[in-house]
Amino acid sequence: MAILFKSTISENAAFEVIEQAITSGRPCDGYFNAVxxxxxxxxxxxxxxxxxxxxxxxxxxxxxxWDVARFWIVYERREDRQDPESTAVRNAAFRLTRGYNGVIVASLSILGKRDADHDLELIFVCFAEDFQRRNFRVRYEGKSIST
Known part of the structure; x- marks a missing residue:
């Protein structure tokens, strides 16, 4: 399967959509994973x-x-674009960042219990140094990466 790192959103936008998804009142399940x-x-x-x-x-x-790794790239995974599963994107990001010290890759999923219309899936690739983030973007963003 090929992974394409695309569809970034800002940290502020990520926090806004997280709060909206969790506090919407719609019945949801969710999980957060950081590696x-x-x-x-x-x-x-x-x-x-x-x-x-x-x-x-x-x-x-x-x-x-944020205290450990302040330089983030946040990717939004969406089913309507037929993006790869968030776990596959997270695992690929973790594998590709092994050469950098202090990287944290996290995923957050807020999934509707009744339907997938308002699902939210974010992958946070968090670096200790800004040059690491810039290097990752130049090397991998917008390019198809085989897993």
Whole structure:
């Protein structure tokens, strides 16, 4: 399968759509996953967790990521464009960034329980240094990468 890194959105836009998706009132499931050289962290939106709690926890995890790796590229995955699965994009980004120190690759999915019309899937590729982010964009963005 080929992965194409495209459809970036700004960090501010990402935070806005995350908040809208989580607090929309539509029944949703969600998960957040971050992987780095230090390991992997996963958060699942459990039935006992309110939307407000899930949003707060995701915000905290993104803040911790920002503290370690401030230079982000945020990709939006959409089904209507037939983008590859977010896990495939996340795994490809992690594999391609192995040469950089301090990289964190995270994915966030907010999925409707009734339909996929308002699903949100974001992949955060977070670098410790700006030159790493620029290098990644020049090397991979807009190019088909075989996995």
């Amino acid at each position: 780095s050289d230090a390991g992997e962290t996963t958060l699942v939106w459990s039935p006992s967790m309110s939307a407000k709690e899930f949003l707060a926890t995701v915000t905290d995890m993104l803040r911790l990521t």
